[in-house]
Amino acid sequence: MKRLHQALSALSLVALLLAACAPAATPTPQVIRETQIVKETEVVEKVATQIVEVEKPAEQVVVRLSGWASSPAETALLESLLYKFSVENPGITVKYEPITGDYKPALLTAFASGTEPDIFYMDIFWWQELAKSEVLLPLDDLMASTGTEKADFIPALIDAFTFDGKVYGIPKDFNSLGLFYNKDLFAAAGLDEPTDDWTWDDLKAAAAALTDTSDPNKPIYGLGVPPDPGRFPAFVFQNGGGIMNADYSDTTLDSAEAVGAGEFYTAFKADGSGALPADVGEGWQGTVFGKGQFAMVYEGGWLIPYLRDQFPNTNYGVVLPPAGPGGEGNLIFTVAWGISANTQNPEAAWKVVEFLTNEASQKQVLESGFALPSRLALKDSDYLKNNAAASAIFRGSLEGARPFFWGAVGSDVNDQISKALERIYKEGQSVQDAFAEAAQNIRDALANQ
Amino acid sequence: MSLSMPQDQSPPPLAGAGAARRPGASRRGKRLAEALTGYAFLSPWLFIFFTFVVFSLGYALYLSFTRYNLLRPPEWWGLEGYQRVLADELFIQKALPNTFKYVLIVVPVQTLISLILAFAMDQKLRFRRGFRTIFYLPSVTSSVVISLIFVWLFAAQGVINQITGLTVNWLDDVNTAFYVIMGMNVFTTSGTLMLIFLAGLQDISPAIYEAAEIDGASKFQQFLYVTIPMLRPVIFFVVTVGVIGCFQVFDQIFVMTNGGPLDSTTTVTYLIYKWAFRDTTIKMGQASALAIILTLIILAVTVLQRRVIEGSGSSTA
Numbered sequence: 001m002k003r004l005h006q007a008l009s010a011l012s013l014v015a016l017l018l019a020a021c022a023p024a025a026t027p028t029p030q031v032i033r034e035t036q037i038v039k040e041t042e043v044v045e046k047v048a049t050q051i052v053e054v055e056k057p058a059e060q061v062v063v064r065l066s067g068w069a070s071s072p073a074e075t076a077l078l079e080s081l082l083y084k085f086s087v088e089n090p091g092i093t094v095k096y097e098p099i100t101g102d103y104k105p106a107l108l109t110a111f112a113s114g115t116e117p118d119i120f121y122m123d124i125f126w127w128q129e130l131a132k133s134e135v136l137l138p139l140d141d142l143m144a145s146t147g148t149e150k151a152d153f154i155p156a157l158i159d160a161f162t163f164d165g166k167v168y169g170i171p172k173d174f175n176s177l178g179l180f181y182n183k184d185l186f187a188a189a190g191l192d193e194p195t196d197d198w199t200w201d202d203l204k205a206a207a208a209a210l211t212d213t214s215d216p217n218k219p220i221y222g223l224g225v226p227p228d229p230g231r232f233p234a235f236v237f238q239n240g241g242g243i244m245n246a247d248y249s250d251t252t253l254d255s256a257e258a259v260g261a262g263e264f265y266t267a268f269k270a271d272g273s274g275a276l277p278a279d280v281g282e283g284w285q286g287t288v289f290g291k292g293q294f295a296m297v298y299e300g301g302w303l304i305p306y307l308r309d310q311f312p313n314t315n316y317g318v319v320l321p322p323a324g325p326g327g328e329g330n331l332i333f334t335v336a337w338g339i340s341a342n343t344q345n346p347e348a349a350w351k352v353v354e355f356l357t358n359e360a361s362q363k364q365v366l367e368s369g370f371a372l373p374s375r376l377a378l379k380d381s382d383y384l385k386n387n388a389a390a391s392a393i394f395r396g397s398l399e400g401a402r403p404f405f406w407g408a409v410g411s412d413v414n415d416q417i418s419k420a421l422e423r424i425y426k427e428g429q430s431v432q433d434a435f436a437e438a439a440q441n442i443r444d445a446l447a448n449q
Numbered sequence: 450m451s452l453s454m455p456q457d458q459s460p461p462p463l464a465g466a467g468a469a470r471r472p473g474a475s476r477r478g479k480r481l482a483e484a485l486t487g488y489a490f491l492s493p494w495l496f497i498f499f500t501f502v503v504f505s506l507g508y509a510l511y512l513s514f515t516r517y518n519l520l521r522p523p524e525w526w527g528l529e530g531y532q533r534v535l536a537d538e539l540f541i542q543k544a545l546p547n548t549f550k551y552v553l554i555v556v557p558v559q560t561l562i563s564l565i566l567a568f569a570m571d572q573k574l575r576f577r578r579g580f581r582t583i584f585y586l587p588s589v590t591s592s593v594v595i596s597l598i599f600v601w602l603f604a605a606q607g608v609i610n611q612i613t614g615l616t617v618n619w620l621d622d623v624n625t626a627f628y629v630i631m632g633m634n635v636f637t638t639s640g641t642l643m644l645i646f647l648a649g650l651q652d653i654s655p656a657i658y659e660a661a662e663i664d665g666a667s668k669f670q671q672f673l674y675v676t677i678p679m680l681r682p683v684i685f686f687v688v689t690v691g692v693i694g695c696f697q698v699f700d701q702i703f704v705m706t707n708g709g710p711l712d713s714t715t716t717v718t719y720l721i722y723k724w725a726f727r728d729t730t731i732k733m734g735q736a737s738a739l740a741i742i743l744t745l746i747i748l749a750v751t752v753l754q755r756r757v758i759e760g761s762g763s764s765t766a
Contacts, residue, residue: 102726104726108731129730135520409728410729419711426711427711
């Protein structure tokens with residue numbers, strides 16, 4: 001009996017050695033190598049480990065995961081989550097393959113050549129094209145297998161990744177717009193700081209009072225009003241209008257509500273109390289805000305880490321976007337994890353997605369300060385209670401917010417919105433004419449799909 | 450001068466054109482062996498040629514008759530893609546006129562500037578090697594890097610405005626953005642074209658200049674009546690390469706303006722990219738159709754050009 005035991009443990013040692021050698025043969029990311037080390041110590045502690053368990057690494061399931069790499073810090077966050085996953089799931093190897101540069105063309109060409117990753121980022125703006133082309137795995141059954149429910153997520157987010165009644169993507173995080181304001185400039189102008197209850201009238205009055213262009217080298221404008229399709233639509237919603245109709249078969253950009261919002265938005269530039277980033281020589285209004293030349297801007301939570309890194313001395317606050325005649329209105333930007341319909345390992349892929357979006361991971365995402373979690377349960381987390389800025393962006397998704405999505409011709413809609421605003425700014429076209437022209441062009445694009 | 454002249458661009462000698470005949474060996478067998486050796490040496494290049502040129506061109510031609518979004522298999526669409534291209538407002542009103550405008554301005558300007566530079570560098574100037582290097586430097590720099598430098602130079606608070614005291618937002622103004630890109634292209638390509646001209650100039654026998662000088666021709670007259678006619682084949686080469694390059698302008702626009710402001714810098718190649726990759730619903734078929742149309746335009750223009758230059762050549766000869 002003793003001899004048998006010795007033989008067994010010797011055998012297990014040999015197997016262990018073999019297993020420890022395995023990673024060296026196939027070059028894999030750092031993450032996996034560390035897993036093996038963990039395994040080793042774990043096994044050494046209990047000498048009686050059965051052979052079966054030691055053999056596991058031999059039947060490793062490999063899952064490829066891809067996304068864009070927007071910042072080194074965000075990549076590090078994802079890598080640390082994947083490391084935790086690898087510790088908990090030694091049987092699954094996750095290969096992280098970030099795509100730098102133009103993400104969507106890279107992903108689509110990978111699909112075209114049949115080399116797409118198993119798990120990938122999908123932006124709300126274009127993901128439906130994937131669902132319509134039937135290259136995504138419906139997730140409902142997999143969700144049921146782990147007890148994940150739609151109700152666990154912020155409704156606007158999970159609904160945005162539902163197509164034909166099926167869930168195709170699990171939102172990984174999101175952003176909405178907030179009104180960022182420079183506290184020092186408000187104090188200098190002797191104004192009360194904005195609140196969540198502000199309206200368009202308050203915004204207009206404050207913008208005029210904050211504007212000070214007496215120094216030609218450093219003019220200060222009340223509000224940034226870029227010709228940006230990622231900002232302006234919030235004003236249309238606040239005016240009770242929309243960009244597209246309910247089934248995205250037509251545009252409502254030439255409606256009275258949209259034109260009214262356009263008149264309100266472009267008037268800031270016309271009367272001098274607002275400006276475009278280009279007017280002060282910048283490409284993005286976040287930079288202008290950091291430099292203290294725009295007293296107020298509509299931006300998302302991405303501005304928070306940017307200000308912390310680039311302009312740590314900017315003294316700012318964030319409130320909900322002021323309500324217009326039609327009430328609250330906001331835009332939701334979100335990205336989900338999708339799984340390829342061709343994946344060889346749907347269960348393993350789902351395990352990864354489930355892990356990356358579970359409450360513990362989402363909490364880590366939230367506390368890193370890069371993005372806001374998609375899980376409803378984190379609404380009352382301590383972090384949000386102690387971070388007024390992040391809290392304002394989080395709450396922005398709950399009131400009057402609609403996803404940043406305009407249907408199958410979305411990129412044309414975006415182009416037309418920014419061109420209409422540019423024509424008003426640069427060529428003096430009337431808002432009515434500019435939006436009518438934009439609506440006509442969108443209808444042409446819809447007809448030519 | 451390592452640059453090959455256009456006349457030298459005939460295919461490399463293959464089947465032992467001037468091979469010495471050796472008695473005893475079968476002539477035909479030897480020629481075959483030589484041909485095979487030739488093709489063996491060519492095979493890496495031929496492989497690349499067939500994979501990346503012949504196959505890609507053929508596939509693009511096929512795709513141009515389909516509707517294809519990269520996700521579903523291509524679906525036969527006949528001439529629908531071509532019809533949509535020709536009915537597209539952005540193509541007819543912006544991309545096509547912009548592209549022709551670009552070619553018509555950039556090609557003459559860059560040809561003239563590089564010819565003058567080459568003529569100057571061919572004189573016995575001091576430091577001409579240094580100048581040559583300086584003029585050639587932009588051509589060996591990545592176009593993306595140069596584009597970014599120009600973005601900063603022409604920014605609203607960039608160097609150009611600070612020197613001139615202007616407040617023009619060059620790249621965000623419909624009246625200036627395209628000209629900045631044109632200027633940049635002239636700046637980057639003139640160096641290479643200068644080198645080609647320089648090679649051509651050094652092929653002109655000094656005896657002809659001496660003869661002209663004896664006949665009392667001034668330096669300017671020598672340039673006009675000796676240099677230019679002698680350079681005719683080189684000029685044809687430079688203009689052709691220039692026209693083709695200008696019709697295909699893309700990277701500078703992609704980096705500097707993304708086709709804006711208000712489509713004032715949208716060219717045909719940028720439109721192809723937009724349809725093929727940027728639109729929410731990918732239009733790979735329609736983009737391929739436009740690429741084929743662009744190829745036909747370039748082909749037509751090049752043939753026309755050859756006729757014109759050869760025609761005028763025979764009339765003055």
